Amino acid sequence: MDYKYIEQLLERYWLCETSLEEEQILRTFFSQENVPVSLLPYKDLFTYEQTDVEETQLGDDFDRRMLEMVGEAAPVKARTISLAQRLKPLFKAAAIVAIILTLGNAMQVAMQPAEAPDIAGTNGYDEVTQEGVSVAIADTMRQDSMKITEVPIIK
Numbered sequence: 001m002d003y004k005y006i007e008q009l010l011e012r013y014w015l016c017e018t019s020l021e022e023e024q025i026l027r028t029f030f031s032q033e034n035v036p037v038s039l040l041p042y043k044d045l046f047t048y049e050q051t052d053v054e055e056t057q058l059g060d061d062f063d064r065r066m067l068e069m070v071g072e073a074a075p076v077k078a079r080t081i082s083l084a085q086r087l088k089p090l091f092k093a094a095a096i097v098a099i100i101l102t103l104g105n106a107m108q109v110a111m112q113p114a115e116a117p118d119i120a121g122t123n124g125y126d127e128v129t130q131e132g133v134s135v136a137i138a139d140t141m142r143q144d145s146m147k148i149t150e151v152p153i154i155k
Contacts, residue, residue, distance in 0.1 A: 003036055010042065 009026055012018045018026075030039075030046035 003039065006039065010039075 006026070006029055009018060009022055013023065013026060027046045027049075029035075030043045031050055035043050
C-alpha cells in the first residue's frame with residue numbers, strides 16, 4: 001500500500017504548515033492497528049491524547065497536603081481595614097508637621113531681643129524723628145518724571 005499522502009502530511013506537519021483537519025487525518029491514521037513499520041516511530045506522537053483518556057484531577061485533600069508540606073497550617077484570611085486605620089499614617093504626618101511648626105515658632109520667639117515696655121499714650125510710636133538721608137534730597141534727577149514730552153508727529 002502507498003502512504004505517500006501521509007508522508008507528505010508529515011513533512012508539512014514538521015514545517016508547521018498543516019491545518020487542523022490535516023492533523024486530525026494524521027491522528028486518525030496513526031490510531032489504526034495496522035501502521036507501516038516506517039511510520040511506526042511517529043505513532044506515539046499522534047496517539048498520545050487518545051491513550052491518556054483518563055483525566056488527572058487533583059483530590060479534595062490536595063490543598064491540605066501541600067500546605068502541610070510547606071509548613072503552613074491554614075491560608076491567611078483577608079481582613080478588613082477601617083477608615084481610621086487607613087488614615088493613621090496621615091494623622092502621624094500631620095502631627096509631625098504641627099510639632100515642627102510649634103518648635104520653629106518657639107525658637108523664633110526665643111531668638112528675638114527683649115522689647116522695652118510700651119509707655120502709656122504712645123501706642124508704640126516714637127515721637128522722636130529719625131535723622132538720616134532723605135530720598136528726595138539724594139535724588140539726582142532734575143526733571144519731573146511725570147511730565148510727558150511731546151514728540152513731533154511727522155506727516
